[in-house]
Amino acid sequence: MGTIGLTTGDFVSGLLSQLLKSRNKAVMACLFAAFIGSIIYLNLTGVTPFWINFMCFFIGTAAGYWAVLVTLAAEQFGTNIRATVATTVPNFVRGAAALVVFLFAHLNNYIGIVPSASLIGAILFGLALLSLWTLEETFGRDLDFEEVATHSVKPPS
Numbered sequence: 001m002g003t004i005g006l007t008t009g010d011f012v013s014g015l016l017s018q019l020l021k022s023r024n025k026a027v028m029a030c031l032f033a034a035f036i037g038s039i040i041y042l043n044l045t046g047v048t049p050f051w052i053n054f055m056c057f058f059i060g061t062a063a064g065y066w067a068v069l070v071t072l073a074a075e076q077f078g079t080n081i082r083a084t085v086a087t088t089v090p091n092f093v094r095g096a097a098a099l100v101v102f103l104f105a106h107l108n109n110y111i112g113i114v115p116s117a118s119l120i121g122a123i124l125f126g127l128a129l130l131s132l133w134t135l136e137e138t139f140g141r142d143l144d145f146e147e148v149a150t151h152s153v154k155p156p157s
Contacts, residue, residue, distance in 0.1 A: 001053045001054075001056040001057040001060065002056040002057065002059065002060035003060065004057060004060065005056065005057040005058065005059065005060020005061040005062075005063075005064060006060045006061070006063060006064040006066070007064065008057075008060070008061045008064060009030065009060060009061040009062060009063060009064015009065060009066075010064045010065070010066060010067045010068075011064075012061060012064065013026050013027070013030050013064060013065035013067070013068045014026075014067055014068055016029060016030075017068050017139065021139050021140065022137055022139050023068055023071060023072040023075075023137065023138055023139050024072070024132060024135060024137050024139075026065065026068050027065050027068055027069060027072060027132055028129070028132060030062050030063070030064070030065040030068075031062075031065075031125060031128055031129060031132070033058075033061075033062035034059055034062035034063045034125075035121070035125045037055060037058045037059040037062050038059060038117075038121050038125075039118075040055060041055045041056075041059060042114050042117055042118055042121075043114075066090075069089070070086055070089055070090060071086075071138075072135065072138060073085055073086070073089040074086040074089070075138035075141065075143055076135065076136065076138065077147055078145045078146040078147035078148075079143070079144065079145065079146055080146045080147055081147050082143075100120060100124070103120055104116050104117065104120055107119065107120065
């Protein structure tokens with residue numbers, strides 16, 4: 001159900017970005033929905049499989065802003081490195097998963113599953129919101145520009 005939600009979320013976040021005329025606001029809305037969904041999920045007790053599946057779909061949908069995120073990141077840069085950014089950003093996100101899993105496994109030994117997931121989630125959602133806060137809005141901006149070096153390196157003599 002989470003995978004179906006991710007697919008749905010890609011469509012919904014793209015549509016939301018167009019309706020709000022803001023990629024930042026669309027990602028922010030998705031982050032808040034995923035945060036709320038995660039809090040609910042981590043506090044579920046005695047529920048039926050239907051509700052577990054529903055929450056997996058909901059969180060998947062909220063986290064399905066991948067296409068908008070990659071677009072937002074790529075549009076921060078000029079045409080000469082935009083493709084590099086668009087392929088590198090997802091790899092940084094995937095690579096960070098190894099660190100998150102390591103941290104979760106370590107914390108789980110000391111404070112348990114739900115507190116570990118809650119703490120790591122709070123930290124990561126906080127970092128995501130802080131990062132998003134610092135990004136320029138790119139919706140509707142002229143993207144026909146190139147990155148230029150701001151400093152030069154002297155060749156060896």
